[in-house]
Amino acid sequence: MSYxxxxxxxxxxxxxxxxxxxxxxxxxxxxxxxxRKVWGMKSGYRQELDIRDSNIFAxxxxxxxxxxxxxxxxxxxxxxxxIISKMSSIM
Numbered sequence: 001m002s003y004x005x006x007x008x009x010x011x012x013x014x015x016x017x018x019x020x021x022x023x024x025x026x027x028x029x030x031x032x033x034x035x036r037k038v039w040g041m042k043s044g045y046r047q048e049l050d051i052r053d054s055n056i057f058a059x060x061x062x063x064x065x066x067x068x069x070x071x072x073x074x075x076x077x078x079x080x081x082x083i084i085s086k087m088s089s090i091m
Contacts, residue, residue: 001025006018006027037038052073053083053086053087054087055079056069056073056083056084056087056090057083057084057087057088059072060080066080066081066084
């Protein structure tokens with residue numbers, strides 16, 4: 001995260017109002033909720049996990065056991081059950 005001088009982007013009146021509450025400190029202003037990206041969307045990892053979960057669900061539907069899926073995907077059986085439950089509620 002980089003810092004931007006408030007004087008470059010905010011009107012003087014607003015800076016004067018902010019000084020009443022915080023002066024000479026770093027102030028973090030979070031991204032508006034509408035503009036936030038869902039976790040993993042920027043890197044593409046969320047999509048990778050969705051594909052993995054779909055594959056796990058499909059294999060389980062074909063009769064592959066939870067313990068086999070656990071070994072294949074290096075996940076706990078509890079995680080496999082959670083994925084199957086999540087995917088069955090979506091489908």
